Amino acid sequence: MPVLISGEVTEIGTLSIACRMLEGKRRFQLEFPLRGDVVLEGGPEFPPEVVKQARDAVAEAFFRKPKALGSGLRPRSLLAYLEQHFGLGRQLWSVALLRSVWEGFVDVHQRRRVEPEYEQSWLNGVGYCLRPGTGSKLDAWRVEKTAALLDSWLQFPKLEPVRMELWVVLRRLAAGLSHARQEQLWTQLAAVMIPGRKHWKTRVPHERSIAEDNELLRLAVSLSQIPVGDKVLLGEFVMRKFQGTRDDLWRIARIGSRQLLGAGPQWVVPPDQVWPWIEKILSSKWVEKETVGWALATMARKTDDLKRDFSEEQIERVRNRLLRENLQTAADRLEGHGEAQQEAAALLGEALPVGLRL
Numbered sequence: 001m002p003v004l005i006s007g008e009v010t011e012i013g014t015l016s017i018a019c020r021m022l023e024g025k026r027r028f029q030l031e032f033p034l035r036g037d038v039v040l041e042g043g044p045e046f047p048p049e050v051v052k053q054a055r056d057a058v059a060e061a062f063f064r065k066p067k068a069l070g071s072g073l074r075p076r077s078l079l080a081y082l083e084q085h086f087g088l089g090r091q092l093w094s095v096a097l098l099r100s101v102w103e104g105f106v107d108v109h110q111r112r113r114v115e116p117e118y119e120q121s122w123l124n125g126v127g128y129c130l131r132p133g134t135g136s137k138l139d140a141w142r143v144e145k146t147a148a149l150l151d152s153w154l155q156f157p158k159l160e161p162v163r164m165e166l167w168v169v170l171r172r173l174a175a176g177l178s179h180a181r182q183e184q185l186w187t188q189l190a191a192v193m194i195p196g197r198k199h200w201k202t203r204v205p206h207e208r209s210i211a212e213d214n215e216l217l218r219l220a221v222s223l224s225q226i227p228v229g230d231k232v233l234l235g236e237f238v239m240r241k242f243q244g245t246r247d248d249l250w251r252i253a254r255i256g257s258r259q260l261l262g263a264g265p266q267w268v269v270p271p272d273q274v275w276p277w278i279e280k281i282l283s284s285k286w287v288e289k290e291t292v293g294w295a296l297a298t299m300a301r302k303t304d305d306l307k308r309d310f311s312e313e314q315i316e317r318v319r320n321r322l323l324r325e326n327l328q329t330a331a332d333r334l335e336g337h338g339e340a341q342q343e344a345a346a347l348l349g350e351a352l353p354v355g356l357r358l
Contacts, residue, residue: 025050054082055104062108066115075121095136095353102129113155120162127169132348133176135356143176167215174222175262186226194233221254224263232273239277244284246291253295258303271310282321293330302336
């Protein structure tokens with residue numbers, strides 16, 4: 001397509017170069033690797049006026065009175081409307097665009113309490129636009145601001161769809177939550193997951209569906225900065241119910257990973273605690289072979305850190321089983337090879353925003 005090359009100085013003093021369509025709204029950021037062989041992903045960007053129109057649409061939807069929801073833009077159809085506005089599926093929105101739309105949701109946070117649809121849609125939108133809570137400038141500030149808004153009790157806590165969106169947004173932001181935030185959240189989750197734990201107050205209801213329990217467990221295993229001893233208990237909880245499903249494998253890989261998202265090596269579960277989980281997987285029948293290979297490679301890969309790495313004999317045992325199952329890619333990952341962005345997305349459980357690097 002015909003484009004114009006444009007450039008501007010950013011707020012931090014760097015030069016931003018982009019291609020702007022001659023016919024249409026889209027603008028494609030050009031990024032160049034400056035160190036090694038790193039390949040940076042660019043994504044379509046849009047003129048400021050187009051982004052402002054999107055934020056205005058967010059305000060319009062949430063300030064619409066409930067009696068007027070029968071026609072026009074409404075909270076639950078907002079993301080679909082914005083896809084049409086940008087002419088681009090939301091999975092292709094750049095991280096810069098997502099963070100701009102996030103501002104629109106934050107601006108209307110008080111309106112989320114009007115009706116269940118408002119609260120559910122607000123939680124869904126703010127979490128989607130800020131996922132995975134890290135990787136972009138000012139994300140730490142954005143996550144803390146969002147977490148502060150989530151501190152207050154839900155307006156409609158008795159409705160499971162609303163609660164589910166709360167658990168989802170917390171999981172989406174987990175990698176960017178501070179240590180204090182994660183500990184506070186874990187205290188509430190541990191009360192219903194770890195036998196013998198007492199608690200003063202928790203948002204988690206005593207009566208829950210299987211779907212809600214699964215979402216709570218996905219949230220719990222996404223908290224990377226909780227005490228290692230509690231991670232072991234959580235891993236044992238997962239393995240007691242382990243049946244080899246994709247969800248089971250994702251959960252235990254998230255807990256036992258050698259390289260955590262949003263946390264340093266001091267939060268990694270020691271190899272001797274993880275090995276019984278790996279042994280159970282090795283001795284089981286593999287149905288989801290590709291997922292099993294990914295999970296084992298995530299839990300057993302080398303890091304060149306003696307405190308995190310397994311013995312050569314243990315790694316060789318995992319490698320031999322992977323090769324017998326014709327999982328060469330997973331076997332290679334045991335040596336630390338693999339595309340970091342793909343692995344990060346797999347651990348998060350959903351695609352990363354376009355242009356975001358972890």
